[in-house]
Amino acid sequence: MESSKASHKGQYAVITGASSGIGYELAKVFAKNGYDLLICAEDKGIYDACNALQAMNVKVDVCLCDLSTFEGVEMLSETIATAGRKTDVICMNAGFGVGGEFVKTDLTRELQMISLNVDSLVHLTKRVLPALIEQGNGKLMYTSSIAGTMPGPYYAVYAATKAFVQSFAEAIRFEVKDKGITVTSLQPGATETNFFARANMLNTVAGESKKDSAADVAQQGYDALMAGRDHVVAGSWMNNVMAGSAKIIPEKMAASMQAAQTKPKNS
Numbered sequence: 001m002e003s004s005k006a007s008h009k010g011q012y013a014v015i016t017g018a019s020s021g022i023g024y025e026l027a028k029v030f031a032k033n034g035y036d037l038l039i040c041a042e043d044k045g046i047y048d049a050c051n052a053l054q055a056m057n058v059k060v061d062v063c064l065c066d067l068s069t070f071e072g073v074e075m076l077s078e079t080i081a082t083a084g085r086k087t088d089v090i091c092m093n094a095g096f097g098v099g100g101e102f103v104k105t106d107l108t109r110e111l112q113m114i115s116l117n118v119d120s121l122v123h124l125t126k127r128v129l130p131a132l133i134e135q136g137n138g139k140l141m142y143t144s145s146i147a148g149t150m151p152g153p154y155y156a157v158y159a160a161t162k163a164f165v166q167s168f169a170e171a172i173r174f175e176v177k178d179k180g181i182t183v184t185s186l187q188p189g190a191t192e193t194n195f196f197a198r199a200n201m202l203n204t205v206a207g208e209s210k211k212d213s214a215a216d217v218a219q220q221g222y223d224a225l226m227a228g229r230d231h232v233v234a235g236s237w238m239n240n241v242m243a244g245s246a247k248i249i250p251e252k253m254a255a256s257m258q259a260a261q262t263k264p265k266n267s
Contacts, residue, residue, distance in 0.1 A: 099262065
């Protein structure tokens, strides 16, 4: 575990989805360890986050853009490229969920979710990875989810996007393993953020249950990233049980287990 703020003084970390939740907590952990930051989100809460992080005596740049659009990713890519800084870490954390029966959920919202959770991740990686390889070092973190380890009834598209993230992260890690780059996938479970409200999943067992601390999840993600681990199932021990069981039980059973947590109570 990193213990000295001075150990990373002057290094530069980019964090998306940093206005709240896990992204904001990640930014706090990096700031505590001396990193200067470029934080990104689509909402103006990113400026409040910037003010709070600057109070931790690090330099903070802001990029207000919507990463669910091609133009938004290009804006962030250009901001990174022209920051005049060597980029040491990039945490691709931005994302959201959509819950409910697939035949009843909003298609436009789900396509926007795919654009943010999947398209922007591929797009941004394509833009930033060549520079990391050229400089010969760097760390990438992708925020995945234990939802990506098994079928996800009642948030089917979200779970599928996170399965993509997990597979993509592991594949890119292999491709760059001899180029000085490490890739880590952060796999949280139910976490105390705005996720369930935004996904319209408050009326589910998962939505009503006790959740992991976003600060704890972020710290575990940071520690795994610094250690060069390929992934970390963050949060409670039960998350590790669920992720492990998904590898050995039939998918029909895994889907049933997930559905018990995610099915709307009025459905």
